[in-house]
Amino acid sequence: METDWLWGLIGGGIIGLGGAVYLLGNGRIMGASGIVGGLVDGLVDGSGRKIALEKILFLAGVVLLPLLLQSVSSTQASTHMTDNVILIVSAGLLVGIGTRIANGCTSGHGVCGISRLSLRGLIATVFYILAGGLTLAIFRHGLGLI
Amino acid sequence: MRLFLSFLAGGLFGTGLFLSGMTDTTKVQGWLDVFGDWDPTLAFVMGGAILPMFIAWRLTEGRRPLAGGQFPPQSNPELDRRLIVGSAMFGIGWGLVGLCPGPVIASITYNGWSGVWFLVAMLAGMAVAPKFGIQLDRLMAKA
Structure with a gap:
């Protein structure tokens, strides 16, 4: 759709605002894999x-707001x-291991790292985008699997 | 205060992911698919998010967090194998399905069983990641 970029910019701004609240309020870096992974480590x-508890409440907010927005706007979002299942489980494992080994994902390295002019954040982002792009090229255009 | 701010930050994060379309796997795969029907939305989301965060980092200088404690220490300038290998693994998984950790959580209530299986596999991956990291270091030391 023609307005997708605008919603992207607005949504992105709200994501950045969330990161700013987490940083300036609680002194923490808003990284989804770090927050979820920290809880897994704890278990x-x-x-x-x-x-x-702080992390659990953060995740509660992440889950509840999209649910609330859909019920007030009576829209049904689709993830397509x-x-x-084989693809899903392989991808889930790769995302889980990879983000913890690299110590960050799109939100931690991408949003919070790049905005801090962190070299690690920038390099991580370059590598996961390159790897993702290659994956699409191979698995969609080469093998026709996705 | 800390708990409320955590919930607020998470709520904003979830709202932003939802409104920007980042819980839609076709938009994420569309951004990565430079040889197909390329979708630039993700770049706008990243740009839109980096701007307020850039200002937030500037505001941390000479201050303390509102709810007490310390700001995170200076970022580590070192680039190591874990960063590169881990990011590449993450990128492959991200490309295969079009989900990264934030959107998996944000979409869990409307993503059906596919979302649940992805989340379970991701949590399992996170649980074994420390052991995997040690093996990776050993392998790299030999190479």
Whole structure:
């Protein structure tokens, strides 16, 4: 649609505002993989109990607001996600391992890292976009799988 | 205060992901698909998000967080194998399905079983990541 870029810009601005609240308010970097992964680490080794509730409430906000927005606007959002379980599980594992090994994802390295002029954030973003682009080229245009 | 600000930040993050269309996997794969029907939306989302964050980082200088504590330390300038290998792995998974960690969570209530399976696999991946990292370091030390 023609207005997609505008919604992208508006939505992006709100994402950045969320990151600014988390940083200036709580002194933390708003990275989705760090927040979720921190909770997973806590379940595995019992670390980070003190800030677990903070992270859980953050995630509650992430889940509830889109739900609320859909009910007030009575729209049904679609994710157009594949139902191929093999693809889904492989991709989920890669995203889970990769973001934790690299210590960040699109929000942490991309939004929070680049805005801080962090070289690590920029390099991570270059690599995941390149890898994602190559994946589309190979799996969509080469193999026709996605 | 901390808990309220966490919820507020998460709510803004979820709202932004939803409004920008980033929970729609076709828009994310569309951005990565330079040889197909390329969709530039993600660049606007990134740009739109980086601007307020850039200002926020400037505002941290000489201040303390509103709810107390410290701001994160200076970012680590070192580039290591973990950053590169991890980001490449993430990028492949991101491209295959079109979801990254934020949107998986934001769309969990309307993404059906596909979203649930992705989330479960992602959490499992995160749980084994520390062990995977140690193996990766060993492998790289030999190479």
